[in-house]
Amino acid sequence: MSPNPPLTVALVATPETSASTLYGMYDVFCSAGRDWTFITTGVPGTPAMKPYVVAATAETLRAANGVPITPDRTFADCPSPQIVCIPDLLVRPDQPIAGRYDAAVDWLQTCNNQGVTLAAACSGSLLLAEAGLLDGWDATTHWGYCEALGRRYPEITVHPSRALVVSGEGQRLITSGGGTSWQDLSLFLVARFLGQEEAMRLARVYLLDWHHHGQLPFSVLACSRQVEDKRIADCQEWIAEHYAETGPVAAMATLSGLAERSFKRRFAKATGMAPLDYVHTLRLEEAKQMLETTELAVEAVANEVGYEDASFFRRLFRRKVGMKPTDYRRRFGNVRKALQAAAI
Structure with a gap:
């Protein structure tokens, strides 16, 4: 050899x-x-x-x-x-x-x-x-x-x-x-x-x-906040606390004071993401944290972050994160538990 x-x-x-x-x-x-x-x-x-x-x-x-x-x-x-x-x-x-x-x-x-x-x-x-x-x-x-x-x-x-x-x-x-x-x-x-x-x-x-x-x-899905466009920055600050609400894109458009079409265009220009994609990244990042740190069922996690349809959440999670929610919890939840146990 x-x-x-x-x-x-x-x-x-x-x-x-x-x-x-x-x-x-x-x-x-x-x-x-x-x-x-x-x-x-x-x-x-x-x-x-x-x-x-x-x-x-x-x-x-x-x-x-x-x-x-x-x-x-x-x-x-x-x-x-x-x-x-x-x-x-x-x-x-x-x-x-x-x-x-x-x-x-x-x-x-x-x-x-x-x-x-x-x-x-x-x-x-x-x-x-x-x-x-x-x-x-x-x-x-x-x-x-x-x-x-x-x-x-x-x-x-x-x-x-x-x-x-x-x-x-x-x-x-x-x-x-x-x-x-x-x-x-x-x-x-x-x-x-x-x-x-x-x-x-x-x-x-x-x-x-x-x-x-x-x-x-292993990646972080959500992009960092921008500050150049104040109206969009205000929307980003609002959605960080309200991402689980129904109709978040329309709510941000109303908050911005812009027509919905203009809002979507300015949001994408400022953040590099469509408003709905941005909402999904925030929801999925929170879902990852919940899967790592809680024992909530996947259906409950989906509901907590704003998805009434758990099957849609599972498909979206797998497409964006690269593995099923249960597999993610098994891998990263166990790592977190092991680190916590080692620190005791």
Whole structure:
């Protein structure tokens, strides 16, 4: 199974990199071919992958959380790897990055031309997008960055619900969603290059769990409040307390003093969402909290947040959140209970 010499994996480091993501992938790749044998027999196996950190300069840099990162190589002196992995970038979703990572962009374009597999975790997809490598292809990123990615790079088809997307010529472009979806990315790369059995071994060694439901269950559906249009801002403030009432869109239109058609147009322009979609996001976010923290039946939760038809609520919840209300409660309610019990 193990190649000889081991596969080379370059991990891109920038001052906006999260050390946990970079070194988490580093550890998983170092373990490939080595640690399963060590744990089960006491004798280390032959490493099948050789990760190293590459950056614009050889100087030690401080990661986003202050952890020092010393690159092994620079873009200028790095031989062509077989795999490149880009950890997340701690930049605001709406923050332009043009001209900020020119050395990395040039190097990524060179690697792509050489047939290297390029993988990005979380908001690291922004680097691939800035390099123009995702144009015309499918991709994903952290759920909080999907809207900005699609707006800034309209040639990309963004999939907010998916934790992993494989695309590009020869399926050489791999992007993953937010948070710990770098684990899915790492396991996928191991499975592709070393086989599924080795990926399963690493999953057992590290207790890694695949994000079967994608990243929608972890996302926050409601968008932040805007303040530029005062009439719409007043409506947002009102609906935050009255989302469960009947006819909320008509009520907001009346509150705004605008004709309903004009209100809907201004609301969508100010918030990026149709008024009814905005109401649904508020209701579903409250429903998620109730499912996590109470034992109310799903029908009662639906009624509490403004849905008389529980079956409609179930369908809407599954479409927007990515899993059934009962599955959501089982997963996240149990996590909350475990955290509460551990704190006692």
